[in-house]
Amino acid sequence: MESVMLVHGWGGSFESTWQRSGFAALLQDGGKAVIGVDLLGHGTAPKPHDAEAYGDLTERIVDALPDEPVSAVGFSLGASTLLRTAIAHPDRFERIVLAGIGRNVFERDHSGAALIADGLRSLIDGADPSTLPQSVRVFAQYAQQPGNDLIALAAVMSRPAGFEVDAAAISAVRCPVLVVVGEQDFVYPADELADAFPDGRCVTLPKTDHFATTESFGFFDAALEFLGAI
Incomplete structure (x- = not known):
């Protein structure tokens, strides 16, 4: 059975992002084994309060990778962390879906x-x-989900910058990649990111903002078809 790894975004978890929405169950109904990852500071993972502890968020993904190449889906922070993992370990991935990232990959404003x-x-x-501020309030509301540690989430936001991701680095990821972004997302557009992959494509979700992406039927349809689960 083919496996699909699921990586949530900042303030989320495998349970709140992928199980609660039904996306994980749809993958399983489509004949896929699901590997859920909780990034450091989230869900069931440890939640250190020191920003330096979050210098390499890819470790949780690397530790969860099976021996054989795997497909993977990441959202927002999970997508950017998955991208960094794929750049460092391109042979470990079969297909990748990156949702909720786009121009922010190249415009590094912290x-x-x-x-x-x-x-x-x-x-x-x-x-x-x-x-x-309104832009901060939206994230603060999202962060206050049951089980979250606000100090840990603030530390994640204050983490050291990792290695710079540019088009040359992204070109090492040679498996098929689907980038999905809402047209009302603050990271829109994502065409430049998709074009940086040797085998990349982009789907834009109409009238969809950042936090609504992973619950959008358009996201479900695009991702499940791309992963061969429908």
Whole structure:
């Protein structure tokens, strides 16, 4: 049975992103074995409060890789971490779906992450959520899911920058890659990212924002077809 690894985004988990939406079950109905990964600081994984602990988020993915090449789906932080893993270990992947990343891969601006981390810390200190900037408030609301550790999530946002990802590095990933992005996502467009892969393609989801991506029927259809699960 072919396996598909699922990697959630910041503030999510395997359970909240992939099981609750029914996507994992649909993969299983399509004859795939599912490998769920919780990134460090999320879900069932350890949640250190030191930002330096999050210097290499790929370790949780590498540790979960089976011996044979695997297909994988990542969303947002999970997608960018999956991309870094595939660049370092291109022979370990058969097909990859990257959702919720696009132009942000090449436009490395960490100011937004710093604002979100500061916003989370202010909430921990008792600040009124309504005083946060709207762009930060959306992330803060998403972070406050059951089981989340706001200090750990702030530390993830403050993590050291990893190696620079550019078109030359991405060209090492030679398996088929599908990039899925909502047209109302702050990372839109994603055509440049898809074009950087030797075998890349892009699907844009109409009227879809970042956090709605993994619950979109358009995402389900595109990803399941690409993975051969329908």
